[in-house]
Amino acid sequence: MAELDSPQRQATDTQMLTGFWYRALPADRVQRNQLHKAMLLEIPLVIGRDRAGRPFAMRDACPHRGMPLNGGHFDGEKVECPYHGWRFDAHNGQCQLIPSLTSDQHLKIDRIYAGSYPCEEKDGFIWVYVPDPGPPGAGFTQREEAPQDAPVIEKFGEGASAKYKIAYLTADMPVSIDHGIIGLMDPAHGPFVHQAWWWRSRHSIHEKQKNFEPIPNGFRMSAHTPSSNSAPYKLLRLYADADSITTTIDFELPNLRREIIRAGKYWFSSLTTVTPITRNQCRIDVVAAWNLFRWLPFGAEMLKFVFSKFVEQDRRTMELQAEGLKHSPHLMLIDDADRPAKWYFQLKAAYLEAKRTSTEVKHPMSGPVTLRWRS
Ligand code: FES
């Protein structure tokens, strides 16, 4: 099992990827004219909404003497540090005022910046772009803009069928982003962790075969008719009056899992992210949009109930796993059930290598692959 001890694998647990968008906070928690604390990749952030409702993200540390800005005054446009009252533009971090300066002291305050990050609101979350770190010891200057927009949930249909519902669930996990992600893509824990009378029992374990293919920075579990061993899928097929139900599940670096289920004119689409908070803490945010069961009064609540059970089962599992991980045990990834996890680590290593050498990412998969396991 030489592969398990490869240097890439051991290096990954402390590597968090910069140069990507991350979900920072659910949008409904951030009110106008207020400041909130958040953390991404061990960077303390202060997140707020200006007077017009536009969100912004700054580093939660004053460039003067490092005072957290979240306890400062915010007038809906400028953030004032609670220590010496320096004032910063909330959207670009530029210093606007240093109260201690006398009229004949000509410090060029517009060259002083608090850390500021690109910030977007998408599908009910505030997203923050975390750029690659600057040279060590350098202060902040004008911020770096994101090379692309924050990810969105794919939605389908036109006219009446374009109407959809959206909901989110969030759970803190006391493990690294790597364990969060491989837990999310792990097919073998289902019968043991996610038992429920309405879903499946551990005795329903059977052999499965799934097709995977490479996609840019990730891989896709190709469209297929979901296995019929679970009641919800049987129900769905009946309800949608569709011959087939197709599901695709994509994983994309650094932390995105997209699942799309389509049955006739009905669809369900989710974007799940595992956000690195610190090196041994992450958060799973599931945001789902759907037009299935939209007219049922309890549709949204039912879906949310089912999902929250799953997420809570995963959270509890990872809480227990974190106990075991405290003492750095030796770990294994086995074929075929852990192959997606291996791809994840390989993709991450390939991405970092491409960045280091300024070359294209060498995808670890050369083409479609069929994996088999029992779950
Ligand atoms: S520490 Fe912020 S103004 Fe001095």
Ligand SMILES: [Fe+2]
């Ligand atoms: Fe799970």
